[in-house]
Structure formats: C-alpha cells, structure tokens
Amino acid sequence: MTPKKTGSTRKKSKKSFKNKELVSHPRKKPAPKAVTKAAKPRIAVRRSPIHGRGVFAVTDIPKGARIIEYTGDRISHAEADRLYGDLHDGSSHTMLFAATDKVVIDATKRGGPARWINHSCAPNCEANEEDGRVFIDAIRRIPPGTELSYDYNLVLEERHTPKLKREHPCRCGARNCRGTLLGKKR
Numbered sequence: 001m002t003p004k005k006t007g008s009t010r011k012k013s014k015k016s017f018k019n020k021e022l023v024s025h026p027r028k029k030p031a032p033k034a035v036t037k038a039a040k041p042r043i044a045v046r047r048s049p050i051h052g053r054g055v056f057a058v059t060d061i062p063k064g065a066r067i068i069e070y071t072g073d074r075i076s077h078a079e080a081d082r083l084y085g086d087l088h089d090g091s092s093h094t095m096l097f098a099a100t101d102k103v104v105i106d107a108t109k110r111g112g113p114a115r116w117i118n119h120s121c122a123p124n125c126e127a128n129e130e131d132g133r134v135f136i137d138a139i140r141r142i143p144p145g146t147e148l149s150y151d152y153n154l155v156l157e158e159r160h161t162p163k164l165k166r167e168h169p170c171r172c173g174a175r176n177c178r179g180t181l182l183g184k185k186r
C-alpha cells in the first residue's frame with residue numbers, strides 16, 4: 001500500500017424525431033420483472049473507534065468467507081507517485097492498494113466500501129491478490145457488530161526508522177499492537 005457521471009442536454013431535433021427508425025416501431029409490452037430477493041448485505045460502513053470510518057459486519061461472517069473486492073481506478077505506481085507523492089509527505093492517510101508490481105488500485109475518487117477498512121495488528125481479515133484483483137477474506141469468524149480489519153503491512157522504500165514508524169501510528173488498540181502501520185521490510 002503506498003499512499004466521473006455525465007449528463008446530456010441534447011435537444012431533440014425535428015429531423016431526427018421524424019426518423020422512422022426512431023418512432024415507427026410499436027412499443028412492446030415489457031416482460032414482467034422477476035421478483036428476486038436482494039441478498040442481505042453482510043457489511044456496513046460506520047464511524048470507527050480506530051480511525052474515521054470503518055467497515056463492520058452486520059451478519060455473522062464465517063471464517064474463510066470472501067467478503068468484498070477492493071475496487072478503484074487501476075493506475076501505475078509512477079502515476080500514484082505523481083498524483084499523491086507530495087500529498088503523502090507528512091501524512092499517513094492513503095486509499096491506495098498496491099495490487100501488483102505494476103498496478104496500484106486508487107480508491108480515492110471511485111472506490112468501493114473496502115477502502116474504509118482499517119488496519120489492525122490483530123486482524124480478522126486478510127487481503128489476497130488474484131490476477132491483479134484484491135479481495136478481503138475473513139481469516140476467522142466475524143460476529144455481527146465487529147469491525148473488519150486487515151494488516152496493511154505498509155512497506156516504504158526508505159528505511160523504517162523509529163521516526164517513520166511514529167509518522168504512521170497505529171491506533172488499533174490490540175494487545176499486541178506494534179504501534180505503527182508499517183510492516184516488516186522484506
């Protein structure tokens with residue numbers, strides 16, 4: 001992890017309105033819509049005691065369940081650095097997920113709910129990459145009301161000095177909290 005809708009105001013021209021292709025076909029009676037029961041959402045975005053907004057289970061989520069995909073704009077690492085490099089100086093807030101060596105998922109503008117999942121040093125989820133896509137999976141049973149979390153394991157290019165760790169503080173509250181969102185350098 002490193003750190004549009006259009007509307008049309010087109011006028012109907014008389015010429016195009018007379019066009020047979022546009023108006024001469026009788027309307028077919030629409031087929032009745034199948035009544036389907038919407039799947040009950042398993043998660044909800046709410047205020048988090050860890051930081052800002054977080055994602056919470058609203059139903060019991062079994063261990064091993066694939067909960068949600070981390071979605072957003074797919075950009076290159078260079079593009080992520082260009083867009084957010086300066087912004088992230090002195091700030092640890094990021095909505096970027098380095099999916100592969102080539103692709104960063106940028107959830108800043110067009111991200112799904114997974115972007116609100118906070119980090120924990122004692123997480124109940126993990127992020128798994130498959131074919132360049134990132135999924136959040138439960139690594140243990142998650143009862144309703146529990147906040148979802150995974151280990152961000154942030155790895156920065158520079159040395160993870162005590163100062164850098166302090167600049168990325170962790171407030172997960174776990175007994176084994178390592179105090180920083182930074183992970184181990186490989």
Ligand SMILES: C[S@@+](CC[C@H](N)C(=O)[O-])C[C@H]1O[C@@H](n2cnc3c(N)ncnc32)[C@H](O)[C@@H]1O
Pocket residue numbers: 048050051052053054092093094095096115116117118119120169170171172
């Ligand atoms: C993808 S956002 C997660 C959603 C975030 N809570 C929000 O409201 O924007 C990631 C950012 O949330 C903050 N964050 C996540 N987990 C944290 C934790 N355990 N302790 C402190 N800050 C955390 C950090 O600023 C991190 O860069």
Ligand SMILES: [Zn+2]
Pocket residue numbers: 120121122170171172173174176177178179180
């Ligand atoms: Zn922690």
